[in-house]
Amino acid sequence: MELTVVGSGTAAPEPERVCSAFFITAGGTRVLVDCGPGAVHHLARFTLPWQRLDHLVISHFHNDHIGDLPMLMFALKWGLEQRRTAPLSVWAPPGIQGLLAGMAGIFGDHVTDPGFPLHVHEIAPGHDGPLGRGLSLAATATPHTDHSLALRFQARRAGTIGYTGDTGPSHDVALFLAGVDLLIAECSFPDDLAMDSHLTPSSLAGMAHTARPGRLMVSHVYPQLDRHDVAALIAAAGWDGPVVRAKDGMALRVPFTEGP
Ligand SMILES: [Zn+2]
Ligand SMILES: [Zn+2]
Structure with missing residues (x-):
């Protein structure tokens, strides 16, 4: 599998980041995970084959993930x-x-009638099924909105990528993501701004300790936290595995064969 970070940002606009979006390819299947504002132009900027996208997977309906x-x-x-x-x-x-349907009412029929077949699937917590050509998708609920999901992508040949979506601290979500090769995790705010609906370095370290991912990729970091060394804070909070700070355009092959 290959992962490219399309957007690693938040609701706060930043010059070098757009909102949440990740591109996964596995066995010829192309998947966009979340589609936050700015994602489409970053797909082109990073020369990703957006024209031949097979699947769009959405974690939840906040503006920074679907805009x-x-x-x-x-x-x-x-x-x-x-x-x-x-x-x-x-x-x-x-x-x-x-x-x-609501978006089509505002923007036009292209949203629901783009001129090619559009298959819309509602996925609830507990979903676990094929996306096609050797890639499967599982989902579980996160404490963030009424319908927010964490996602797990499994390639038949090799490789698992987990994505917290947006979540508050949750042992169940950590168990769902256990053992993935790469865990893309939100880490929104510093510990002194902790809340039930987002993670901080300490709560993410705790979940990582349970999930034991091969590598932890930190994304969705608000400016209040991003002015600090996020990886160092997560390490200081007790997570001893590798941590990489997501950057737009960063590409990784999963499972890992080399750095960073
Ligand atoms: Zn959200
Ligand atoms: Zn968000």
Whole structure:
């Protein structure tokens, strides 16, 4: 599997980061995970094959995770030199059908009728099934919104990528993500701004201690925390495994064969 960080930001605009989005390829299957504002242009900037996207997976419906969804559909309908015929599958929490209909009402029919087959799947906590061609997707609930999900991508040949989405501290979410090769985790705020719906270095270290990922990638870091050395704070809070701070454009092969 290959992962490219498309967007590692938050609700706070930053010059070098756009909002949450990650691109996974495995066995010829191309998946975009979340589609926050700015994601579509970063797909092009990092020369990712957005034109041939097979699946869009959404963790939850906050603006910083879905804001570019109408733009993605607009690009796939009107931004291609050759009309697309291949289907696109959307996997998202319950409510996605109504959300897409609402977006179509504002932005236009391209959201729900892009000129190629659009297969929309609602995924609830406990979902575990194939995405196609040797890649599967599992989901569990996170303490963040009523429908927010953590996700787990498993390649048949080798490799697992976990994604906390947005979450508060949760032992159950940590157990769901146990043993993944790469865990993409949110870490929103410093410990002195801890809350039930987001993670801090200490709460993420605790979850990592339970999940024991091969590597921890920290994303979705608000400026209040990002002015500190996040990896050092997570290590000081008790997580002794490798930590990498996500950057837009960063690409990793999973399972790992070399640095960083
Ligand atoms: Zn959120
Ligand atoms: Zn968020």
